Ligand SMILES: Nc1ncnc2c1ncn2[C@@H]1O[C@H](COP(=O)(O)OP(=O)(O)O)[C@@H](O)[C@H]1O
Ligand code: SF4
């Protein structure tokens with residue numbers, strides 16, 4: 323916030339980002355006007371939503387790795403105030419990707435090169451970067467292997483000798499090779515069993531604390547996101563439908579979709595089983611008119627046939643739901659959404 327009368331520059335500011343794909347004669351609005359900020363170093367933003375909500379597309383848009391059928395890519399992406407959209411692809415590749423923003427791709431642990439030693443795979447981006455010679459790169463890889471909890475003796479091993487959790491540590495080490503400020507992790511634990519998942523989450527918490535890497539952590543599991551992240555953004559059909567501090571979202575969700583995601587979590591205590599999310603995600607080429615969640619929403623009412631804007635909510639962030647606009651919601655305004663079984 324304000325320091326010495328000046329506002330500190332956010333690390334990352336994204337405004338009205340769009341990414342559309344051509345799919346036959348139709349268009350998929352995979353990222354449809356998304357805005358968010360990562361205010362400071364060491365902050366983690368969790369992006370949560372069901373499969374198909376546009377999470378990977380958003381990650382790819384941030385790091386500018388777009389499929390050939392991308393037909394619209396615009397908006398503002400400011401890193402330390404610098405407009406990344408103004409950079410040529412060459413400048414982006416040279417200065418930003420891997421160096422400032424790195425990514426752990428969805429499923430990356432399954433595509434490690436089977437004939438390349440682990441250490442050589444991690445060294446690859448360093449050698450391409452050409453700032454380190456081979457000996458320096460080796461020393462750095464060994465220290466990264468230690469940092470991700472594997473130990474330098476893993477340098478000469480091959481992927482088939484590693485467990486799933488160890489492979490994911492290798493992928494994380496590779497992403498850290500050029501000391502990025504921001505790490506984007508796309509479902510980094512979804513293929514791992516629960517105990518290994520917890521170990522990887524602990525590693526991410528460590529990296530967040532020291533050296534203070536900022537993270538965008540993508541997951542379909544809102545419980546997992548709230549464990550690591552300061553802020554949460556809930557994605558639905560290409561939009562963010564709710565954002566805010568994780569603490570607020572967990573106890574006072576202001577969008578029905580968020581409330582239903584929370585209600586679908588398994589519980590340790592309580593006398594009700596988790597409630598499954600009703601309905602199915604919409605066809606991305608035929609999105610519902612008005613609120614995109616309305617066909618599935620137990621709280622829907624007449625105004626929901628109009629598309630809700632981002633409405634600021636108490637406790638921070640916004641919800642794209644008419645229940646938060648007193649002039650529209652009337653008696654329904656402010657009704658708690660976090661009901662035991664998440665039904666109105
Ligand atoms: N290259 C592509 N061409 C056309 N549609 C795509 C492409 N990639 C993803 N999609 C569609 O875009 C939407 C968002 O996909 P994605 O970003 O992968 O979501 P998520 O990561 O949340 O599962 C989905 O409907 C998906 O089918
Ligand atoms: S705007 Fe209406 S349909 Fe959409 S989430 Fe809110 S109550 Fe439900």
Ligand SMILES: [Mg+2]
Pocket residue numbers: 377378379428508
């Ligand atoms: Mg995905």
